Amino acid sequence: MYRLKLLKFLAQQAVKSGKPQKANTLLNIKQYPHLLNCKFRENAQTEVLTSNTRLFSHAANIPQEKTEQEFLVRLKNDPDTFGDPEEREEIYEKDLEEEKDWSEKTIPLKRQSTKQYADMIKALIKQHKIKEAIDVVEVKMIKEDKVKPENYIYNLLIGACGRVGYTKKAFSVYNQMKKRGLKITAGTYTALFNACANSPWPEDGLTRARKLQNIMIEKMYEPNDTNYHAMIKAFGRCGDLPAAFKLVDEMAAKKVKITGDTMNFLLQACIQDREAGFRHALLLWRKMVDKRIAPNLYTYNLILRCVRDCGLGNLEVTNETLQIILKKNLRLSGGDNKLLLEGSNDGKCLIQSNELVGEVDHCRPNLMARVPHLGNIISLSEITKPEDRLLLVGGLRGFLGNMTESGCTPDIKSFTQLLDCLPGSEAAEKELLREMKRLGVKPDIDFFNMLIKKRSMRFDYESAKAVLNDMKKYNYRPNLITYGVLSLGCKTKEEALELLKEMEAHSYRLNTEILGAMLHQACYHKNFPYVLEIMEISLRENVKPNKKFMECLHDFKKKCKDISNDKENTLSQSGFFQKGFRIFQMRYKTWLDEVEVDDSEDVHPWAQFRQTSDTDSRHYKDKSQRFKARHLSRFKVKTSTKRKGNER
Numbered sequence: 156m157y158r159l160k161l162l163k164f165l166a167q168q169a170v171k172s173g174k175p176q177k178a179n180t181l182l183n184i185k186q187y188p189h190l191l192n193c194k195f196r197e198n199a200q201t202e203v204l205t206s207n208t209r210l211f212s213h214a215a216n217i218p219q220e221k222t223e224q225e226f227l228v229r230l231k232n233d234p235d236t237f238g239d240p241e242e243r244e245e246i247y248e249k250d251l252e253e254e255k256d257w258s259e260k261t262i263p264l265k266r267q268s269t270k271q272y273a274d275m276i277k278a279l280i281k282q283h284k285i286k287e288a289i290d291v292v293e294v295k296m297i298k299e300d301k302v303k304p305e306n307y308i309y310n311l312l313i314g315a316c317g318r319v320g321y322t323k324k325a326f327s328v329y330n331q332m333k334k335r336g337l338k339i340t341a342g343t344y345t346a347l348f349n350a351c352a353n354s355p356w357p358e359d360g361l362t363r364a365r366k367l368q369n370i371m372i373e374k375m376y377e378p379n380d381t382n383y384h385a386m387i388k389a390f391g392r393c394g395d396l397p398a399a400f401k402l403v404d405e406m407a408a409k410k411v412k413i414t415g416d417t418m419n420f421l422l423q424a425c426i427q428d429r430e431a432g433f434r435h436a437l438l439l440w441r442k443m444v445d446k447r448i449a450p451n452l453y454t455y456n457l458i459l460r461c462v463r464d465c466g467l468g469n470l471e472v473t474n475e476t477l478q479i480i481l482k483k484n485l486r487l488s489g490g491d492n493k494l495l496l497e498g499s500n501d502g503k504c505l506i507q508s509n510e511l512v513g514e515v516d517h518c519r520p521n522l523m524a525r526v527p528h529l530g531n532i533i534s535l536s537e538i539t540k541p542e543d544r545l546l547l548v549g550g551l552r553g554f555l556g557n558m559t560e561s562g563c564t565p566d567i568k569s570f571t572q573l574l575d576c577l578p579g580s581e582a583a584e585k586e587l588l589r590e591m592k593r594l595g596v597k598p599d600i601d602f603f604n605m606l607i608k609k610r611s612m613r614f615d616y617e618s619a620k621a622v623l624n625d626m627k628k629y630n631y632r633p634n635l636i637t638y639g640v641l642s643l644g645c646k647t648k649e650e651a652l653e654l655l656k657e658m659e660a661h662s663y664r665l666n667t668e669i670l671g672a673m674l675h676q677a678c679y680h681k682n683f684p685y686v687l688e689i690m691e692i693s694l695r696e697n698v699k700p701n702k703k704f705m706e707c708l709h710d711f712k713k714k715c716k717d718i719s720n721d722k723e724n725t726l727s728q729s730g731f732f733q734k735g736f737r738i739f740q741m742r743y744k745t746w747l748d749e750v751e752v753d754d755s756e757d758v759h760p761w762a763q764f765r766q767t768s769d770t771d772s773r774h775y776k777d778k779s780q781r782f783k784a785r786h787l788s789r790f791k792v793k794t795s796t797k798r799k800g801n802e803r
Contacts, residue, residue, distance in 0.1 A: 269305055272296060276308065280315045285764050288315055289324070306337040310346060317350030321764050322360060325350035341379055344371065348385035352392045355760040361393035380411050384420050391424020396435070399424040415448050422457035431468025433544055434476055436461040437522055441480055444525065452563045455554075458523075459572040462544045470535060480527055521549035523557050541576040551577065555590060565594065571602050579613045600631050608640040616644035635663050642672040648685040651676075655692075665696050667753060671704045678711040681726070683735030686711065690746050699753035712743060 272291065279288040292312060296302045309332045316325035329347055332339065347367055354360030368386065371378065378386065383406050391399040399421060406413055421439055425432040436458055443450060467473045520530040529547075538544060548554055551573060558565055565573075570591055577583040584606065591598060603626050610619035619641070623633065633641075638658050645651040651673045655665065670689055677685035690708075693700055715736050718724050726732050 266300055266302055269307065272302070272304070272308060273311060276311050276315075280311070283319075285315055285319055285321065288312065289764075303335065306332060306340060306343070309337065310340065310342050313343060313346040313350065316764075317346045317353060319764070320350070320353040320355050321761055322350045322354040322363060323761065324764065326363060341382055344376070344378070344382050345385045348382070348389040351389040352385070354393070357393040360389065361395055364389040364393060377409075380406070380414075380417075383411060384416060387417070387420040388423060391420065392427060394427055396424050396428055413446070413448070415443075415451055415454060418443055418448060418450075419453050419457060422454065422461065426457065426460050426464060429464060430466055431472075432465030433461045434467050434473050436465070437480070437547075438476060440523055441527070450561050450563065452558075452566060452569070455558055455561075455563060455565070456569055456572060458548070459554075459569065459576065462548065463541045463572060463575050467535075467538060467544075473535065477522075477529070480522065481529070519550065519553065520547050521553045521557075523548045523554070525560075542578040545573075545576040551583070551587060551590065555594075565596065567596055567599055567602060570596060570598070571605055574602070574605055574609060579609070581610075581615070581618060584609070598629065600626070600634060600637070603631065604634075604636050604640050607637065608643065611640060611643040614644075616646070619644055633661070635666070638663060639666075639669050639672065642669045643676070645673050646676055646680060648677075648682065648688050651685070651688070665692070665698055667693075667698055667701050667704055670698055670700070671707065674704060674707055678707060681715070681732070683739050686739060687742060690742065690750075694746070694749055699751050701753045701755075705752060708743070712740070715739070 276288045276291050279285075279291065289312060292304050292308060296304050296308075309328055312328050313325045316322070316328065325347060329339075329343065332343070344367070348364060351360040351364040351367070354363070364386070383402055387399045387402050390396075390402065403413065403417060403421060406417070418439055422436060425435040425439065428435060440458065442448075443454075521528060538547065545551070545554065549557060554573070555565060558569075570587065574584070574587060577587060588598075603622055607619045607622045610616070610622070623637075626633065626637075638654065641654060642651070645654055658665065658669075670693055674686065674689045677689055686708075692698070693704075715732075719727050719733065719736055721727055
């Protein structure tokens with residue numbers, strides 16, 4: 156109160172001396188809204204008009220004859236004043252400017268509800284504006300509106316950060332929740348484990364997941380089925396497959412229901428094991444059959460991922476696994492199955508199964524059938540390709556038949572993954588297209604792009620181009636990815652230029668991936684004019700080559716140098732090769748100085764979430780709001796002579 160008296164007295168003295176602007180500065184109407192009704196006349200003889208507010212009405216009754224020194228002496232001896240008035244705090248200009256900026260911001264007439272803040276955050280998350288959503292909480296709510304966020308608001312942020320892999324920020328928000336004493340709910344743990352699963356660095360995600368699990372144990376928190384699924388997903392994707400299986404055993408011990416979703420998360424964990432994930436997937440499938448857990452479409456698509464990307468692992472362990480599967484489910488007419496490992500006389504690993512009684516009357520293997528069987532003879536040591544593993548689960552027809560028995564209809568994603576697992580023959584691809592037509596599944600542009608790529612990878616370029624005619628039947632236009640996979644078949648400079656003209660006709664811009672595919676073909680065929688043309692195109696079209704592009708050129712130069720120095724190589728005796736290599740070396744040195752390499756691959760994966768944004772959360776409009784929100788007056792009193800742009 157005495158501080159206000161002093162300010163009032165100094166304001167009177169400023170008015171008398173003909174400085175009303177200084178009086179306004181001292182009172183700082185922005186900081187004291189209860190003095191908004193006070194008005195000052197610019198005349199030097201006028202006095203300050205008193206405010207209508209009774210609380211400060213006595214401040215205007217200070218005698219005019221009292222000097223400033225007497226007033227300060229009286230204020231110094233005030234028993235309500237603490238501390239030595241001579242001790243003054245150091246004030247820096249930047250601190251004053253920052254405090255002034257915050258004080259000049261508009262004070263909201265009415266705080267918004269939690270639902271309104273939540274709707275604002277959800278709208279930004281839906282637009283993938285994670286940085287702006289974080290600013291709503293950390294800037295608008297806490298600093299501007301002085302609102303304490305609830306745990307629901309924090310859970311929204313943790314979930315959004317977790318879905319995009321911003322693990323560090325998700326745990327930072329979690330620590331803020333604990334500091335504020337907010338309740339940690341089941342949804343919080345689920346979102347945190349999901350953040351660990353989506354981390355760009357599996358090692359970091361695994362470390363955080365283990366620490367979080369230990370915290371749950373220390374707090375004696377009992378996870379629910381959703382928590383367990385998130386934990387399985389986190390440990391599985393981060394590479395700790397034993398921990399993922401251990402969690403399922405814990406669920407069974409605590410009598411938490413194990414569903415198809417549980418098995419799907421375990422299949423995701425199997426996919427991370429590139430060496431033996433397919434073997435784990437087979438065991439999981441047999442467990443599902445034994446427990447009578449119904450698979451869904453997602454289950455079959457995950458199994459196809461295992462077929463495509465994962466192997467069987469160690470042969471001895473695989474042999475024991477298959478023996479367990481067959482002993483449990485097969486009804487044999489005679490002796491035991493014989494599994495011959497590597498090291499026999501013929502050097503092959505043979506699995507010979509006896510004839511099945513009644514139910515199995517064919518010799519094709521199918522380990523996913525209700526009664527699994529391996530057929531007649533399969534060379535286990537040679538099962539290294541996706542088409543070999545697909546044969547173990549019944550092949551194309553057997554796999555689709557199993558889906559039909561389970562009441563699942565394959566979608567376009569299923570057929571796209573089956574395309575990757577088929578043998579490299581046009582007959583197998585046509586059979587797949589017939590099955591798609593029979594089941595009423597329409598191929599999309601991505602399916603045709605994969606078909607072009609598959610044919611180009613086996614050097615069947617003519618049939619790859621023929622896919623464009625099939626695309627026209629479904630009224631599809633080639634997109635940028637289509638031209639990218641077509642570039643894999645450009646063996647000569649002329650074919651590459653023709654493809655580039657076609658791209659230009661369809662208004663597609665060249666990128667480094669397409670140029671890199673062409674460069675790979677040029678280097679493979681040792682075609683120096685083709686290589687030089689690709690280098691010139693990158694400069695002419697202003698295409699920044701990436702690291703892979705530069706490594707390809709560097710390796711090409713190294714291989715050509717080795718060939719040139721090898722006198723026994725017939726290619727080194729060729730004058731055309733020596734001349735082409737000499738021209739390439741000369742141009743390569745100057746080209747390195749002219750080209751600008753794209754280093755976007757080195758950008759931190761979280762950089763996009765740390766950039767400053769011009770988006771202001773205060774400009775968010777609630778679509779459900781019928782009436783416009785009230786605003787304070789935009790008039791601001793000018794308090795500084797240095798800045799002339801404050802009034803607006």
